[in-house]
Amino acid sequence: MLSWSNSSKQMKQINPKINKYGTLLSLYLAQSVPMTFFSTVMPVIMRLEHYTLTSIGLLHLVKLPWILKFLWAPMVDKTGGNIPNYKKWIFTSELFYAIIIFITAFLDLKTDFKLIIFLLFLAFTASATQDIATDAFAFLILKKNERSLGNSMQSAGNFMGTLTGSGILLIVYYYFGWRYLLLALAAFVLLAIIPLYFYKVSSNNPKEQSQNLIGLKDIFLFFKQKGIGRRVLILMFFYSGLIGILTMLKPWLVDLGYNTKQIGLLSGIYGPALGAILAVGMGFFIKKYNKRLALLLILILAFVTSFYFWWLSHRHPDFIPLLLGVLSIWGVYGMASVFIYTFAMDRIRAGRAGTDFTIQIVLTHFGSVIMAVISGKLAHEYGYDGLFLLEIFISLILILILPPLYRKETKILLQSS
Numbered sequence: 534m535l536s537w538s539n540s541s542k543q544m545k546q547i548n549p550k551i552n553k554y555g556t557l558l559s560l561y562l563a564q565s566v567p568m569t570f571f572s573t574v575m576p577v578i579m580r581l582e583h584y585t586l587t588s589i590g591l592l593h594l595v596k597l598p599w600i601l602k603f604l605w606a607p608m609v610d611k612t613g614g615n616i617p618n619y620k621k622w623i624f625t626s627e628l629f630y631a632i633i634i635f636i637t638a639f640l641d642l643k644t645d646f647k648l649i650i651f652l653l654f655l656a657f658t659a660s661a662t663q664d665i666a667t668d669a670f671a672f673l674i675l676k677k678n679e680r681s682l683g684n685s686m687q688s689a690g691n692f693m694g695t696l697t698g699s700g701i702l703l704i705v706y707y708y709f710g711w712r713y714l715l716l717a718l719a720a721f722v723l724l725a726i727i728p729l730y731f732y733k734v735s736s737n738n739p740k741e742q743s744q745n746l747i748g749l750k751d752i753f754l755f756f757k758q759k760g761i762g763r764r765v766l767i768l769m770f771f772y773s774g775l776i777g778i779l780t781m782l783k784p785w786l787v788d789l790g791y792n793t794k795q796i797g798l799l800s801g802i803y804g805p806a807l808g809a810i811l812a813v814g815m816g817f818f819i820k821k822y823n824k825r826l827a828l829l830l831i832l833i834l835a836f837v838t839s840f841y842f843w844w845l846s847h848r849h850p851d852f853i854p855l856l857l858g859v860l861s862i863w864g865v866y867g868m869a870s871v872f873i874y875t876f877a878m879d880r881i882r883a884g885r886a887g888t889d890f891t892i893q894i895v896l897t898h899f900g901s902v903i904m905a906v907i908s909g910k911l912a913h914e915y916g917y918d919g920l921f922l923l924e925i926f927i928s929l930i931l932i933l934i935l936p937p938l939y940r941k942e943t944k945i946l947l948q949s950s
Contacts, residue, residue, distance in 0.1 A: 552728075552731075552732060552733075553674055553675075553679075553683070553732070554682060554683065554686050555686075555728055556728040556729055556732045557667075557671055557683055557686040557687060557690070558686040558689060558690045559690075559725045559726070559727075559728045559729070560623065560663075560667045560670075560690070560725070560726065560728075560729060561667065561686065561687045561689075561690025561691055561694070562690045562693060562694050562697075562725050563627060563663075563721075563722050563725030563726055564627075564630075564660045564663055564664055564667070564694075565690055565691045565693070565694025565695065565698065566694040566697050566698045566702075566718070566721060566722075566725075567630070567634060567656070567660070567698065567718050567721075567722060568599075568657065568660055568694070568698070569694050569695050569697070569698025570698040570702050570718065571592075571595065571653055571656075571657075572592075572595070572596060574698060574702055574703050574706070575592060576589045576592060578642070578706060578711070579592070579642065582642055582643065584642075584646075588646065591650060592650065592653075594650070594654065595650065595653040595654045595656075595657045596657065597654070597657075598654070598657045598658040598660075598661040599657060599660075599661045599664075599898070600895065600898060600899075602661035602662070602664065602665055602891055602895070603752060603888070603891045603892050603895050604749070604752075605662070605665075606665045606752075606887045606888040606891040606892070607747050607748055607749055607751050607752065607885070607887075607888050609622055609662065609665045609666055609669070609887045609888075610669065610747050610751075610884060610885050610886065610887045610888050611747040611748070613666060613669060613887065614884055615673070616670060616673050616674065619666045619667075619669050619670040619673070619887075620670065620729060620732075622662065622663070622665075622666035623663055623666045623667055623670065623726065623729060624726060624729070624730075626659045626660070626662045626663035626666065627659075627663055627722055627723070627725075627726045628723075629655075629659045630656055630659040630660055630663065630722055631719045631720075631722040631723050632719075633652050633653075633655055633656040633659065634656060634715055634718050634719040634722065635715070635716065635719040636652060637649055637652050637653070637656075637715055638711070638712045638713075638714075638715035638716045638719065639712065640652075642711065664891075665887040665888075665890075665891050666887060668886065668887060668890040668891065668894075669886035669887035669890065671683055671684075671687065672878055672881055672886040672890060673886065675878075678820065679820075680875050680878050681815070681816045681817075681818075681819035681820045681824075681871065681875050682813075682816040682817065682820060683816075684816065684871050684874035684875045684878070685812050685813045685814075685815060685816025685817075685871045686813075686816075687870075687871075687874055688808075688809070688812035688813075688815075688816075688867055688870040688871045688874065689809040689810075689812045689813050689867075691870070692805045692806070692808040692809035692812060692863075692867055693805070693809050695801075695805040695808075696801065696802055696805040696806055696809070702714060702718070703797070705717070747884060747885060747888070751882075751885055751888055752888065752892060755882070755885075755888070755889055755892050758880070759945055760941065760942055760945035761880075763938045763939075763941055763942040763945075764880060764893070764942050765896060766938060767876070767935055767938055767939060767942070768873070768876075768877075768893055768896040768897050768900065769896050769897065769899065769900035770900055770931065770935070771869065771872075771873055771897060771900070771931075771935070772866075772869065772873075772897060772900065772901050772904070773900065773904050773927050773931065774832070774835040774836065774839060774924055774927045774928035774931050775835050775838070775862065775865060775866055775869065775924075776901045776904045776905055776908070777904055777905070777907070777908035777911070777920055777921075777923070777924050777927075778838070778839065778842055778862050778908075778920075778921065778924055779862060779863075779866065780904075780905040780908045780909065781908055781909065781912050781917065781920060782800055782859070782862065783796055783800055784912070785912075785917050786799065786800065786855075788917075789849065789850070789855075795852075799855070799856060799859045800859060800863075803856065803859060803860060803863075804859045804860060804862070804863030805863060807860050807863055807864045807867065808863040808864060808866055808867030808870075809867060810867070811864045811865075811867040811868050812867040812868065812870060812871050814868070815827060815867070815868040815871040815872065816871055818830075818868075819871065819872070819875060824872060824875060824876060824939075825936070825939060825940070825943070827868075827872050828872060828935065828936060828939055829932075829936055830868075831865060831868050831869050831872055832928065832931050832932045832935060832936075833932065834861075834864075834865045834868070835865050835869070835928045835931070836925065836928035836929055836932060837861075838858070838861045838862050838865055839921060839924040839925045839927075839928045840925050841857075841858055841861060842858055842862070842921045842924070843918060843921035843922050843924075843925055845858055846916075846917045846918035846921050847918060873894075873897055874894075877889075877890050877893040877894060878890065879943075879946060880893070880946065908920055911923060
């Protein structure tokens with residue numbers, strides 16, 4: 534009887550956490566799978582349908598809402614502000630998202646291209662809005678010692694979405710076609726938010742009330758906080774030692790002679806799968822140790838990975854050595870994403886969770902876009918080995934600069950708390 538009683542108590546302690554983390558995982562999957570499909574697989578489908586590269590290039594305009602979402606994040610915070618209201622934002626956004634995908638399923642890529650682009654822009658706007666509300670929702674339901682594991686669910690959801698959206702759905706398209714694929718995608722979005730419906734707010738969860746004074750000025754006020762410059766530098770340059778390799782990975786594989794199936798397996802399935810696994814592992818690592826040690830570990834692994842790719846670039850690598858490289862870059866990227874999400878949650882102002890978290894993640898995207906553009910130019914001018922050599926030096930500089938910046942930024946947060 535005593536043993537049964539203890540087991541029951543343990544289940545009561547475990548189930549709320551499984552419910553919490555499972556809900557977060559499903560929400561990030563709900564936004565990640567369709568977004569990955571439209572941004573990575575749809576260009577492949579369009580090319581197979583003989584669309585021009587100019588038309589395919591226009592498809593990238595649908596990503597604009599994810600870059601500009603910080604502009605309406607204050608509105609979400611103003612009308613949100615507590616867990617039930619953020620849930621309403623998530624449900625509304627996802628329902629609109631699913632409806633747009635459903636409508637798109639009945640359109641023809643050849644005859645309705647402009648309308649499809651417009652609808653996808655609306656869909657990505659809804660998805661970006663859902664992301665704002667979900668990040669704020671996650672901040673409110675996670676205790677401070679749960680943030681690393683909670684953010685690992687975000688990273689794992691994104692990587693699992695990449696795996697599904699860029700790998701599995703292409704196979705589904707091959708067998709079932711455009712219409713049935715999108716209908717299934719719309720159904721998936723709706724199914725993925727079911728756990729949120731059943732998620733019950735614990736009495737221990739904070740219920741932060743809406744702040745009527747929230748507005749666009751809060752975007753500028755975020756940058757007026759003490760010591761914010763160090764945080765901005767960390768956010769913008771954190772991925773610099775990785776993003777150049779990730780950007781040029783698929784073109785490099787093409788130039789090495791690998792076909793689309795092999796590239797899909799390497800960079801569309803194997804890599805993201807390990808990224809998801811190590812994202813969860815990093816969540817446990819940060820909880821057991823600390824973010825400072827995690828930061829140093831990630832930076833060192835990025836340096837080693839850059840060196841490994843530079844070494845590979847001086848020979849024609851066989852499949853296994855190349856697989857190790859792909860796994861390493863995606864693995865480090867998975868761990869890095871958990872750190873940056875957890876790091877972003879450390880500086881959130883009361884009532885402005887969606888705004889502050891969104892601003893910080895957009896800063897990482899902005900820095901990544903700059904590095905991605907530069908990497909293409911460098912690879913063209915100096916070859917892949919030149920790009921990988923630069924990544925070695927960038928990684929080394931980050932090891933020397935970012936940990937001291939992080940220590941000083943952490944001291945400021947401790948003093949202000």
